Amino acid sequence: MDDIKQKIKTGQLIPFLGMGVFENTKTKDGSTLPYDSDSMILALNNGRAMSDRLMYEYSRAAMSLEQRKGREFIIQMTNHIYSSKEYEIPDIYKWLKELKPKYIIDTNMDDSLQKIYNDVEHFLITGVSRITADWDRYLIYLFDVKEQKYTRIEKENLNLDLPILFKPMGSTKPEMNFIISDADFVDWLTEAMGGYAMPNILKEYRKGKDYLFLGVDFSRDTFRMVTNEITIDLNAGLSLFDKEELTKKEDKFIKTHNLEVLNMSINNFINSNE
Incomplete structure (x- = not known):
């Protein structure tokens, strides 16, 4: 094209x-911003890896965190990733x-x-x-x-x-x-x-x-x-x-x-x- x-x-x-x-x-x-599924999972989980099943895709990991810690946690954590630190x-x-x-x-x-x-x-x-x-x-x-x-x-x-x-x-x-x-x-x-x-x-x-x-x-x-x-x-x-x-x-x-x-x-x- x-x-x-x-x-x-x-x-x-x-x-x-x-x-x-x-x-x-x-x-x-x-620090780095998430740029793929794995790095998004690490960001959502304070830098810690999760089980292989959950590491397949960040939506699975986010669902697990939401079930354990609540919907508000996952919303605030996502906002924190992008809003807590300045970046170009x-x-x-x-x-x-x-x-x-x-x-x-x-x-x-x-x-x-x-x-x-x-x-x-x-x-x-x-x-x-x-x-x-x-x-x-x-x-x-x-x-x-x-x-x-x-x-x-x-x-x-x-x-x-x-x-x-x-x-x-x-x-x-x-x-x-x-x-x-x-x-x-x-x-x-x-x-x-x-x-x-x-x-x-x-x-x-x-x-x-x-x-x-x-x-x-x-x-x-x-x-x-x-x-x-x-x-x-x-x-x-x-x-x-x-x-x-x-x-x-x-x-x-x-x-x-x-x-x-x-x-x-x-x-x-x-x-x-x-």
């Missing part, structure tokens, strides 16, 4: 960010700041994405789970540049006139809502399959679009399902992988979704698309 930056600007190529964009990202005190946002966000995609998907739960749009009015959609008031598994906000704050709005007021930031797994800001444990993902995916995980306007907009996957782990069942639901009706796309060999599940997913693999690091990708 030629001219990646131009296709992002026109909205044909939609960036889709995963936890891998945080690899080598350190806080001001030198990963370079890919800085690269995207100049492009300001009209629609961007970020499965990370911190507020790096919001920071690169804080100079323009925009909509923010964050995922939410295990609620009884509504079928919808998202909240919509409008950002006021002058006031530098978000106001929650109804879905009828969402439109394509402003950039749309979609954080399906939730975020630390403007409200702490996280899709983190098995119970969260089961609830979110169940409603996603029923059509309630994203507004109708985005379900129409996404038809025939291409995606640029950056730091997304397709080796884990959960995130393949999440990605599949969000990108229904896609045309094709690109996926960055900085490793020599893909697993069978990764390879099958990539072929099924008509993706082209770019075997390079995110930094090399940025440097080659300056």
Whole structure:
């Protein structure tokens, strides 16, 4: 695919960010931020590994911690990971700041994405789970540049006139809502399959679009399902992988979704698309 930056600007190529964009990202005190499932588990469990069964995927580990210590613990611990220490946002966000995609998907739960749009009015959609008031598994906000704050709005007021930031797994800001444990993902995916995980306007907009996957782990069942639901009706796309060999599940997913693999690091990708 030629001219990646131009296709992002026109909205044909939609960036889709995963936890891998945080690899080598350190806080001001030198500690590292989670960049894959294993490091997320260690962060949630105060640096301690868990059983092999729980170490398979961080949602399992989070569910175990939630069952033992309560829902509030896992919410506060997730917030603590991203909010207790200062860190510089990963370079890919800085690269995207100049492009300001009209629609961007970020499965990370911190507020790096919001920071690169804080100079323009925009909509923010964050995922939410295990609620009884509504079928919808998202909240919509409008950002006021002058006031530098978000106001929650109804879905009828969402439109394509402003950039749309979609954080399906939730975020630390403007409200702490996280899709983190098995119970969260089961609830979110169940409603996603029923059509309630994203507004109708985005379900129409996404038809025939291409995606640029950056730091997304397709080796884990959960995130393949999440990605599949969000990108229904896609045309094709690109996926960055900085490793020599893909697993069978990764390879099958990539072929099924008509993706082209770019075997390079995110930094090399940025440097080659300056």
